[in-house]
Amino acid sequence: MTEPFAALNWQAMPGLPVRSPQAHKGSFGHVFVVGGGPGMGGALALASAAAYRVGSGLVTAVGHPSAIPYLAAHLPEATWRDWPAAFGDLPDHAVLAVGPGLGQGLAAHDLLLEIGTLSCPQVWDADALNILARFGPKLLTTDALRLFTPHPGEAARLLGITVAAVQADRIAAIVRLRARYGGYWVLKGHHSLLLGCAVRNLCTLGNPGMATGGSGDVLTGLLAGLLAVGLDADRSLSLGVCLHARAGDIAAAEMGEASLLAGDILAAVPRALQELTQRHDGN
Ligand SMILES: NC(=O)C1=CN([C@@H]2O[C@H](COP(=O)(O)OP(=O)(O)OC[C@H]3O[C@@H](n4cnc5c(N)ncnc54)[C@H](O)[C@@H]3O)[C@@H](O)[C@H]2O)[C@@H](O)CC1
Numbered sequence: 001m002t003e004p005f006a007a008l009n010w011q012a013m014p015g016l017p018v019r020s021p022q023a024h025k026g027s028f029g030h031v032f033v034v035g036g037g038p039g040m041g042g043a044l045a046l047a048s049a050a051a052y053r054v055g056s057g058l059v060t061a062v063g064h065p066s067a068i069p070y071l072a073a074h075l076p077e078a079t080w081r082d083w084p085a086a087f088g089d090l091p092d093h094a095v096l097a098v099g100p101g102l103g104q105g106l107a108a109h110d111l112l113l114e115i116g117t118l119s120c121p122q123v124w125d126a127d128a129l130n131i132l133a134r135f136g137p138k139l140l141t142t143d144a145l146r147l148f149t150p151h152p153g154e155a156a157r158l159l160g161i162t163v164a165a166v167q168a169d170r171i172a173a174i175v176r177l178r179a180r181y182g183g184y185w186v187l188k189g190h191h192s193l194l195l196g197c198a199v200r201n202l203c204t205l206g207n208p209g210m211a212t213g214g215s216g217d218v219l220t221g222l223l224a225g226l227l228a229v230g231l232d233a234d235r236s237l238s239l240g241v242c243l244h245a246r247a248g249d250i251a252a253a254e255m256g257e258a259s260l261l262a263g264d265i266l267a268a269v270p271r272a273l274q275e276l277t278q279r280h281d282g283n
């Protein structure tokens with residue numbers, strides 16, 4: 001029998017590290033978000049903005065050329081690179097988030113073959129997971145720190161089973177995912193499961209309004225941003241998943257579940273973060 005996962009407590013969760021008065025943007029990492037294939041520039045923009053919202057110092061979006069005008073109009077704070085991209089010149093403090101809107105064409109395969117050889121911290125989501133499912137664990141040739149964020153459909157592909165089988169025993173599924181691919185895992189959906197090094201939890205926050213296109217892309221950017229500002233992988237996992245879900249609850253309380261957009265979750269992230277800050281300040 002598998003051990004139960006304990007519910008995380010938002011009320012007791014530590015917030016972001018306090019910024020030194022001498023801080024500069026180089027103090028808070030550099031996230032590279034790799035995705036934004038044809039027709040999916042929005043996923044790239046959502047993930048990139050989310051990385052900035054948790055304090056990442058610099059964000060570079062790496063997307064298909066067709067995604068770039070959209071990105072420049074919607075997120076002028078990000079720098080960008082076109083596909084095909086190479087990653088030989090990444091700075092020491094780089095964190096990669098790979099998958100949002102990536103697509104599964106040949107260019108995406110080539111990008112993933114290179115990223116699997118890199119040693120910087122990485123968050124894998126969406127089409128990066130679909131390509132990983134096709135190649136199997138041999139795609140991951142280094143033991144880089146990797147966070148994987150499948151929804152049940154992606155988890156099913158990674159395990160070669162049905163979505164119904166994943167959902168019938170979600171704990172068994174996440175345990176098998178880690179056994180097969182290593183790394184840190186979130187199995188998304190109602191009561192997302194988290195499996196890290198010291199983390200074996202579930203998140204009871206969130207709501208079905210979050211079942212809307214792009215909300216997973218926001219989570220990917222949050223997780224990469226938290227790694228970039230210096231949180232360890234376990235803490236990034238638990239804070240990132242709860243922050244995303246709490247922001248979804250704040251946004252749903254304002255908008256109603258049916259009207260919720262992924263951008264509303266993103267817009268509520270600062271308020272969710274302020275709840276943590278104010279609690280720790282004793283307000
Ligand atoms: N604005 C954009 O550019 C957007 C781009 N997106 C991108 O579109 C690509 C395809 O991703 P999709 O996730 O839509 O397609 P997928 O085919 O990977 O996943 C959708 C399927 O997964 C299963 N599934 C997902 N969550 C489930 C749950 N909680 N319970 C049971 N079954 C579940 C269902 O069978 C569902 O039909 C990705 O690259 C993604 O990043 C999407 O994120 C939507 C928004």
Ligand SMILES: Nc1ncnc2c1ncn2[C@@H]1O[C@H](COP(=O)(O)OP(=O)(O)O)[C@@H](O)[C@H]1O
Pocket residue numbers: 126151188189190191192205206207208209210211212213214215216217218219244
């Ligand atoms: N019913 C639900 N209850 C709580 N959270 C949900 C629910 N449905 C979706 N979510 C959350 O919303 C996000 C959806 O991610 P994903 O399926 O990858 O969407 P997309 O591919 O459109 O970005 C996940 O973080 C998931 O946990």
